[in-house]
Amino acid sequence: MFNLFALLVVFGAIGVVVSKNVVHGAMSLLVSLLGVTGLFVLLDAYLLAFVLLLVYAGAVVALFLFIVMLLDTHGDQRPGVKHLPLIASVITGALVVVGAASFIMHARLPEPILANVPVVGDSLKHYAYQLFTTYLLPVQVIGFLLLIAMIGVIVLSRKHEEAAS
Amino acid sequence: MISVSLNSYIALSVILFALGFLGVLIRRNTIVIFMCLELMLIASTIALVAFSRYNGTLDGNVFVFFILTVAAAEVAVGLAIIVALFRRRQTIQVDALNSLKD
Numbered sequence: 151m152f153n154l155f156a157l158l159v160v161f162g163a164i165g166v167v168v169s170k171n172v173v174h175g176a177m178s179l180l181v182s183l184l185g186v187t188g189l190f191v192l193l194d195a196y197l198l199a200f201v202l203l204l205v206y207a208g209a210v211v212a213l214f215l216f217i218v219m220l221l222d223t224h225g226d227q228r229p230g231v232k233h234l235p236l237i238a239s240v241i242t243g244a245l246v247v248v249g250a251a252s253f254i255m256h257a258r259l260p261e262p263i264l265a266n267v268p269v270v271g272d273s274l275k276h277y278a279y280q281l282f283t284t285y286l287l288p289v290q291v292i293g294f295l296l297l298i299a300m301i302g303v304i305v306l307s308r309k310h311e312e313a314a315s
Numbered sequence: 316m317i318s319v320s321l322n323s324y325i326a327l328s329v330i331l332f333a334l335g336f337l338g339v340l341i342r343r344n345t346i347v348i349f350m351c352l353e354l355m356l357i358a359s360t361i362a363l364v365a366f367s368r369y370n371g372t373l374d375g376n377v378f379v380f381f382i383l384t385v386a387a388a389e390v391a392v393g394l395a396i397i398v399a400l401f402r403r404r405q406t407i408q409v410d411a412l413n414s415l416k417d
Contacts, residue, residue, distance in 0.1 A: 152319040152323060156323075156327050159327060159331055160327070160330060160331065160334070163330075163331055163334040163335065163338075163354050164334060166334075166335075166338060166347070166350050166351060166354060167334055167335075167337055167338035167341070167342070167351065172344060172346055172347060175347055175350055176350065179350050179353065179354070182331075182354065182357070183357070186357055186360070186361060189324070189327075189361060189364075190364055192319070193324075193364050193365060193368040194368060195364050195367075195368065195376050195379075197376075198360075198364060198376055198379055198380070201380070201383060202360075202383065205383055205386075205387055206353075206357075206383075206386075209387065210353065210386070210387065210390050213390060213391070213394060214346065214349070214350065214390075214394070217346065217394045217397065217398065218346060220398070221346075221397075221398070221401050221407065235340070235341065236341055238340075239337055239340035239341045240337065242336070242337075242340065243333045243334070243336055243337040243340070244333075246329070246332065246333045246336055247329055247330065247333045250325075250326075250329040250332075250333075251326070251329070254322050254325055254326060254329075276373055277373070277376070277377065277380075280373055280374075280377050281377060281380070284374075284377075285377055285381075288381060292381055292384050292385070295384070295385065295388055296384065296388055299388035299389075299391055299392050300391075302392050302395070303391050303392055303395040306392070306395040306396060306398075306399050307395045307398060307399065309402075
């Protein structure tokens with residue numbers, strides 16, 4: 151099951167990177183997110199899988215598609231990427247993978263057996279307890295962040311008639 | 316259930332992060348760059364949830380909650396910026412957005 155979901159994630163990501171059409175890219179992002187949701191279920195984080203599906207697949211991808219339809223940038227196609235930036239970018243991405251791979255290979259992490267580790271994240275009660283005791287301050291900060299983001303979006307999307315005149 | 320090692324999850328997370336990074340570097344469309352940023356955020360959440368599960372704690376999962384919230388706010392603000400940009404410049408290609416450079 152892990153291999154199946156990992157393939158979904160990786161091929162979705164490749165689709166996002168290489169697709170010419172932005173709508174196809176958004177659909178590939180959706181496939182990738184479905185794979186990540188499956189991985190979260192495999193890791194016993196059922197609530198996070200549900201929230202990810204709801205927030206990302208339901209809201210974020212829909213918002214992307216909405217903006218793509220709204221802007222209608224089809225007459226805006228530029229010629230493809232130049233060779234030098236492409237080569238440099240591939241080398242940089244490979245360096246990220248190599249660096250992290252060396253970290254994984256040389257890390258002396260104790261390797262727990264998954265069956266022996268107790269599942270703590272399987273009930274809503276645990277999440278609620280953590281959110282309202284240990285992480286109470288971050289929750290409030292996140293609430294303010296959402297408020298500020300909402301106000302910012304309203305200000306940004308307002309038409310600047312008075313600024314133009 | 317077949318036990319998958321922690322390294323597999325971390326390796327997948329790294330590959331996904333590198334793909335998103337590559338997309339940010341080589342793509343020219345601002346919306347696609349945003350999608351690749353989302354891929355990088357998702358890659359970090361995979362690593363957090365995997366570490367959290369393999370350590371038997373819940374802190375990583377709670378942190379992923381906050382990451383999802385921040386990502387949703389970021390997408391809303393970023394797309395609003397893109398719409399405002401398109402209204403003013405009639406393009407969203409990063410090649411054309413170089414008025415600070417000139």
